[in-house]
Amino acid sequence: MKKIALIFPLLAITLLVTFCEKNKDPLSGGEIDYSNITDIKYSEHVQALFNKECTGCHNAQQASAGLRLDAWNYVALGSETAGGVIPFDSQNSRLMRMLTELRVNGQLKPHPADQGRAALDTSKTNFLARWIDGGAKNDAGEVPFEHSHEHLYVCNQNAASISIIDPHAFVVIRNIDLQELGYPANAQPHLVTLSPDGEFWYVSLIGANKVLKFDAHDNELLSEASTPVPALLAHHPTEHVLYISRFMDPANPQTSIYAVDSETMQPATGTNNGNISLPNSDVYHGLVMDANYVYTASLAGGNIIVINHATKEFLTALPLGANRQPLHLALSPDSQTLYVSCIGTDEIAVVDVSDPANPAAVNFIPVGLDPWHLHTSHDGDHIYVGNNRSNDFCVIDAQTLTVQFFGAGDGSDGLSIPHGVVAVDHNLYFTGQNNTGDYVPKYDFGNNRFAGTVVMVHPSTYAIQKVLEVGDFATGIAIHHGHP
Numbered sequence: 001m002k003k004i005a006l007i008f009p010l011l012a013i014t015l016l017v018t019f020c021e022k023n024k025d026p027l028s029g030g031e032i033d034y035s036n037i038t039d040i041k042y043s044e045h046v047q048a049l050f051n052k053e054c055t056g057c058h059n060a061q062q063a064s065a066g067l068r069l070d071a072w073n074y075v076a077l078g079s080e081t082a083g084g085v086i087p088f089d090s091q092n093s094r095l096m097r098m099l100t101e102l103r104v105n106g107q108l109k110p111h112p113a114d115q116g117r118a119a120l121d122t123s124k125t126n127f128l129a130r131w132i133d134g135g136a137k138n139d140a141g142e143v144p145f146e147h148s149h150e151h152l153y154v155c156n157q158n159a160a161s162i163s164i165i166d167p168h169a170f171v172v173i174r175n176i177d178l179q180e181l182g183y184p185a186n187a188q189p190h191l192v193t194l195s196p197d198g199e200f201w202y203v204s205l206i207g208a209n210k211v212l213k214f215d216a217h218d219n220e221l222l223s224e225a226s227t228p229v230p231a232l233l234a235h236h237p238t239e240h241v242l243y244i245s246r247f248m249d250p251a252n253p254q255t256s257i258y259a260v261d262s263e264t265m266q267p268a269t270g271t272n273n274g275n276i277s278l279p280n281s282d283v284y285h286g287l288v289m290d291a292n293y294v295y296t297a298s299l300a301g302g303n304i305i306v307i308n309h310a311t312k313e314f315l316t317a318l319p320l321g322a323n324r325q326p327l328h329l330a331l332s333p334d335s336q337t338l339y340v341s342c343i344g345t346d347e348i349a350v351v352d353v354s355d356p357a358n359p360a361a362v363n364f365i366p367v368g369l370d371p372w373h374l375h376t377s378h379d380g381d382h383i384y385v386g387n388n389r390s391n392d393f394c395v396i397d398a399q400t401l402t403v404q405f406f407g408a409g410d411g412s413d414g415l416s417i418p419h420g421v422v423a424v425d426h427n428l429y430f431t432g433q434n435n436t437g438d439y440v441p442k443y444d445f446g447n448n449r450f451a452g453t454v455v456m457v458h459p460s461t462y463a464i465q466k467v468l469e470v471g472d473f474a475t476g477i478a479i480h481h482g483h484p
Contacts, residue, residue, distance in 0.1 A: 034127035042072055042138045046131050049124060050075070053112075076136065076144035076171070081442045081469050083171030085136045087143045090129035092161075092175050092471075099125050101445040108446075145173040151216075151480040152422070153192035153201060154431055156452055156471025160187045162203060163454075163470040164219070167424065167479070170456055170466055174219055181221055183208050190247070191420075191476030193233040195262060198480055202262070204230040206247045213265055216480065225265040227258040227274065232287040232328075232476075234294065236309065241268050245287035248299050248327065253281040257296055259312060270312040278305055278314055286329040286340065293356045295338055297326035304329075304340060306356050318359040320349055328373050332398070333380040339396075341371035341385060348374065348385060348394075350401055363401050367394045373420045373476075386418030386430050391438065393418060393430060395462060405462050411438025414455045414467030420477035427465070428457040431474040441469055 037045055050058075050069040058069040067084060068074035075095070078084035082094035090096045098111040099120055113119040135143040145166050151173075152165040160183065164174040178187045188207035194200070194216070201214050211225045211233070229247035236242075242262040246254045256275040259268035267274030278284060278296075284305065286297030293315070294307040302322035306315040320326055325344030331337070331353075338359070340349040348371060350363040368387025371394075375384045382404070383396040392415065395405040409415045417433035432439060432453035441451045452474025456466045 033123075035123040037127060040127075040131050040134065040137075042131075046128070047072070049128070053120060053124070057112075057115075072138040073144075077169060078171050081467055083169075083173070085132050085144065086172050086175050087136045087145075088133060089175040089177070090132035092172075093132050096125065096129055096132065097445045098443065099128070103444040103446055106444075145169065145171075148173060149481075150424070152429060152454070153203075153478045153480065154420075154452075154454055154470055154474050155189040155191060155203065155476045156473060157188050157190060157206075157433075157475045158435075158450075158473035159452075159471030160185050160189065161471045162189055162192065163474075165454065165468065165470075167427065167429065170454075170468055172468070172470065175471075176214075176219060178205070178208075183210070189475075190231050191233055192478040193235050193242075194478060194480050195235060196237055200262070201478070201480065202233055202235070202242060204233055204244065206231060211242070211244055211260070211265070213262070223265040225258075225260045225274075228252070228254060230258070231285055234287045234289040235262060236289065237291050241309070243287060243289060243294055245296055246284050248283050248285045250283055250300050253283055253300065255281050257284050257287070257294075257307075268312065276307060276312050276314070278307075279317060286327055288329040288331045288338070290331060290335040293335075293353075295329055295331070295353070297329055297340060299325055299327060302326065302344075304338065304351060304359060306353075306359060316357055316359070318351065318361065320361060324349065327371075330374045330376050330383065332376055333378070337398075339374055339376065339383050341374050343370045343372070343388075346371060346387075348383065348396060365396060365401055365403065367396075367403065368392050368406070372418060375421045375423050377423050378425070382423075384421050384423050384428055386415075386421050388417055388419065388433075391415055391417065393421070393457070393462075407457070407462050407464075409464075411436065412440070413464055414439050414453045415464065416453060418455075419475045422477050422479045423459070424479055424481075425459070427459055428462075429477060429479075430455045430457065431470075431477045433473050433475065435473055439467070 054069040057064040058067045065079045067079040075084045084095045085093045110119040148166045154163040160178040162176040163172045186207040187205045190204045192203045213222045230244045231247040232245040234243045240263045244258040282301045283299035284296045296305045304318040308315045323344045324342040326340045328341045330339045336354045338351040338353045348365040352360045368390040370389035372388040385394045391411040393407045397404045416439040418430045420431040451469045454468045
């Protein structure tokens, strides 16, 4: 009996020691108190937490949902439809949303409670949030993707934010929250463009009547310009001049487009306090330029407008017909041909601008419903068009002026209400507004039913490779081939 009596206390002590060993602080040997850690060390604190709570399912052998949490670089890469963490932004990081906001059948069940296990306590989730808000750094103090060379900028118009994406890893690496910078919830960021040297980026805010200038190295807000309903942007290829068109709102027509000195964000010289007067009160929305001429499209009037950059004056207009409703413009690399999306007739107009003073329409190519933004390939051989109302896209052969490929879909594949498009050597990227909810996000966080998307498309097969979920109503997209 004495031997049996001794066994149970020894067993209890063994279990207690085992429990403590699993939860001890690597330095002190005691249990980690996550609420009081001020100097966060990745390997000692963050990875230790992942090892205890997560790596049983998220490791090299299993990687549930495509997520690995067994090393810092994998944490940043994230899962199938989103990165794991967005440095300095725990609120929008997929990892934190899974641990605190996940719902199953409408009921709050933060992971891993959705798998029948206990959810992490608040001391641990708050600790992880502090680590992410501090930059999600590793032991060397590095921030994920801080040396990224290329960036995609995506405007989340209904979320008042801009997602900055590494196009190779295809994850959000920064999130610019405009409300944190003092702009309203309805600021409506619409399009980003870059300075030619890649040192600065600019974004139009339809709802705030502003165009903002940011430093491209640290995404610091530098200055702003004020102008009514700014929409599309076009930067001169060598000079410090930024042109700004108007939002497509027939109820708020304008008689001009706007131009600023992109260094000072003050009205450009040679203009009427920044305004360049045009013939009629109209919706001058589409906008593109080369070194000598600016082209804009009058949505209501059905005209292509040519502006002389040197004089900042109206040069001529080419009528396409009011029923065509020209929306967006793209220019061939040699500046000889202008491509125009016409949402009234579901066509791409091809305009010869070899003599900008005498432009001529040479073809009209039928495409999908409501062709929205369009983009020319670097070599000029192809034009890529997203069709907003039919949830698909077209690839046009620039030599034959025929549709080479038609990517049909119903929106559930991520290409839901396509808006913007950019083409780079390794892939095509389309944004999806998804304001109809045709695309259903992989996880329910209670308020992400209409999350916007960025869709990665293979450059030769045109197959959708991956869908990245971003903020609500994703619109304009821009690519930065720049410095680390």
